[in-house]
Amino acid sequence: MCEKVTTPNNKNEDECCQNCGGSKFESGDSHYHCSECGVQHQPLGYDNEYKFPSEGESSRIANHVSALGSQIKPEKGSKIAKKLIQLQKRESSRRLTYSEEICEQIEKAGEPSKVVIDAKIMLDKANEVRGISYNRDKLKGEPKNKVERSEYRKRVYAAAALVINAGLGSENRANQLVVEWKIDRNDLAEAIKTIEKNLRRNIPVNHSLHRRSPNDDYDDIRRELLALQISTIRDHLRTHLGPKSSRELTERAVSLMMKHGEPMEYGQEAMNCGRYRNDNPDKAAMRAVVHAMIELGFETTDARELYALFPVVGMKSFFNRIAIVFRDYPTHVW
Numbered sequence: 001m002c003e004k005v006t007t008p009n010n011k012n013e014d015e016c017c018q019n020c021g022g023s024k025f026e027s028g029d030s031h032y033h034c035s036e037c038g039v040q041h042q043p044l045g046y047d048n049e050y051k052f053p054s055e056g057e058s059s060r061i062a063n064h065v066s067a068l069g070s071q072i073k074p075e076k077g078s079k080i081a082k083k084l085i086q087l088q089k090r091e092s093s094r095r096l097t098y099s100e101e102i103c104e105q106i107e108k109a110g111e112p113s114k115v116v117i118d119a120k121i122m123l124d125k126a127n128e129v130r131g132i133s134y135n136r137d138k139l140k141g142e143p144k145n146k147v148e149r150s151e152y153r154k155r156v157y158a159a160a161a162l163v164i165n166a167g168l169g170s171e172n173r174a175n176q177l178v179v180e181w182k183i184d185r186n187d188l189a190e191a192i193k194t195i196e197k198n199l200r201r202n203i204p205v206n207h208s209l210h211r212r213s214p215n216d217d218y219d220d221i222r223r224e225l226l227a228l229q230i231s232t233i234r235d236h237l238r239t240h241l242g243p244k245s246s247r248e249l250t251e252r253a254v255s256l257m258m259k260h261g262e263p264m265e266y267g268q269e270a271m272n273c274g275r276y277r278n279d280n281p282d283k284a285a286m287r288a289v290v291h292a293m294i295e296l297g298f299e300t301t302d303a304r305e306l307y308a309l310f311p312v313v314g315m316k317s318f319f320n321r322i323a324i325v326f327r328d329y330p331t332h333v334w
Contacts, residue, residue: 141184
């Protein structure tokens, strides 16, 4: 999993592992990991190896100057250099594809390169017959300003791609970006539907980009997504409550889900009915963690803080009445 051992860099030299207090970290696929206990420390930056001069001030997708990255520097008083610069810009500049413009929004939001690349692969497939770039349906949450309206549309498709990839097991900040970008939930739902419709049209049904394959076992898929969601929630809880409390809460949440029919262990048979079975994995994991908070004596402020750190789509009303949820549990379970 890890490539090399690194000593703390300038960015984290004064920081230590929150779990064991270690000060040495290893760089993995997407995060620095503590060399002592293996706990994730902080995400790696967007690594595109060598940066060409034209990429020095912007990201790789946002490089409109040249596919090769070369530049001609102007010379004072030289007309030939000026003409060469104009010629070079005209011949080497390129226009981004619509998929790249959408992924540019993900990249600017600070998502790691793997998340950006996965989203671009999906969007390229979905847009093979211009099913996305030619879609001009009016969006409910779009601003009146033309420039902002165009950016909002790209962000809707970017968020939709991240949500779909999260359903396939990708670790990304889809939920946070939906809130940060103020994406209307109806626009998000329609964008997800549009992308999936175009994927079904353009690629075979058993392709890895589909959420479901005929050979997939539903319980295995749900187990993986629940485990991913619990892991993500644990990371957010650690920043607010510390490693010990976050571990206790997520262990109790997993225990509650197993008790109510969720297949959290391999070989465990899922129940057809249960407290969390009607929820999607995102909501099921979050509800279980909140119920674990109640059982372990945490406050409503802790639940609200968790939702502020990790807003799950469709749970706004649940957290608006969080005081009632705490008061009525376990007599009435929300």
